[in-house]
Amino acid sequence: MQSSPRRRPLDPLTTGAVALAVAAVSSxxxxxxxxxxxALAIAFWRNVIATGLVGPWALLRRRAEFRRLLTVDRREGWLCVLAGVALAAHFATWMPSAQLTTVATATALVATQPVWQGLIARWQGRRLPGTVWVGIGIAVLGAVLASGSDFAVSGRAFAGDLLAIAGAIFAAVYTALGERARVTVSTATYTTICYAVCGLVLLLGCLVGRVPLGGFDTETWLVIAALVVGAQLLGHSMFNYALRRVSATTISVLILLEAPGAALIGWAWLGQLPQPLALPGLGVLLLGTAVVVLGGARAGRRVAPPPVPAEAGPPPV
Structure with missing residues (x-):
């Protein structure tokens, strides 16, 4: 069994990068x-703008790789395309959920991505340790408790809960596809294809649903810019930077801080708080998700083959 790579001690810069990343995705x-x-229009613009920022650099520096994906390695190219479709489905479900239910509930439910990642791995034939199954059971119980309290109060909030769970499932599919594509495809090329395909799918969704893509006030455009700079680019970039010194498992657990962080921002800025009956359920849900991540990490250290799904890295937000 190979020993895990030795990581250097945390320095103030890495600590600051992680704190900044958590704050960025929490917003x-x-x-x-x-x-x-x-929400669909916001999702479209944040992906189109992000593609415009990273795409030209990738096309300039990775032209040979793009040609290879179009001619020789078409399978990897299709994996990138399918990942972009899954990412669009994630944004099309989770982002509306944040407008239908509370910020805290939507964020906590979408944070269950590692749970669905584990189930996808089991469907692919990988064995999951008992600890992961225990964590999945705890997380599902928490989701039932949290969503049940919303159902008793508001059908709109319950619909938001279901969309947030769907967003977590699509995020898991996106990560599973990306895990396979990233074996041979660089980060810049993969990101450019994913964001471009995602933006195109969301554009089609907006056209079919007659969702307006313009006419917004200045405040809304500033929000879209903040999403691009914060969650879309800065948050994930800082997490990726921190991976040089912090394990993927630790990053996955730290991402769970997005839920209380978003709840705090939602309370201070928007005056939002989840239903009192939902709070215990959200706590149980996050506990179960943490058990899945940590249990999967232990299995990954014991077994040399493919890493446990929870190690796949930061989910999209």
Whole structure:
């Protein structure tokens, strides 16, 4: 069994990068809830703008790789495309959920991505340790408790809960596809294809659903810019930077801080708090998700083959 790579001690810069990343992704749901625009339009613009920022650099530096994906390695190219479709489905479900239910509930439910990642791995034939199954059971119980309290109060909030869970499932599919594509595809090329395909799918969704893509006030455009700079680019970039010194498992657990962080921002800025009956359920849900992540990490250290799904890295937000 190979020993895990030795990581250098944390330095103030890495600690600051992680704290900044958590704050950046925690701001996503409150910003979406605040914006005076359809969630689907916001999702479209944040991906199109992000593609415009990373795409030209990738096309300039990775032209040979793009040609290879179009001619020789078409399978990997299709994996990137399918990942972009799954990412669009994630945004199309989770982002509206933040406008239908509370920020805290939407963020906590979408944070269950590692749970669905584990179930996808089991469907692919990987064995999951008992600890992971225990964590999945705890997380499902928490989701039932949290969503049940919303169902008793508001059908709108319950619909938001279901969309947030769907967003977590699509995020898991996106990560599973990306895990396979990233074996041979660089980060810049993969990101460019994913964001471009995601933006195109969301554009089609907006056209079919007659969702307006313009006419927003200045405040809404500033929100979209903040989402691009914060959750879309800065948050994930800082997490990826920290991976040089911090394990993927630790990053996955730290991402769970997005839920209380978003809840705090939603309370201070928007005056939102989840239903009192939902709070215990949200706590149980996050506990179960943490058990899945940590249990999967232990299995990954014992077994040399493919890493446990929870190690796949930061989910999209």
């Amino acid at each position: 996503a749901a409150p910003l979406i809830a605040f914006a005076a625009a359809p």
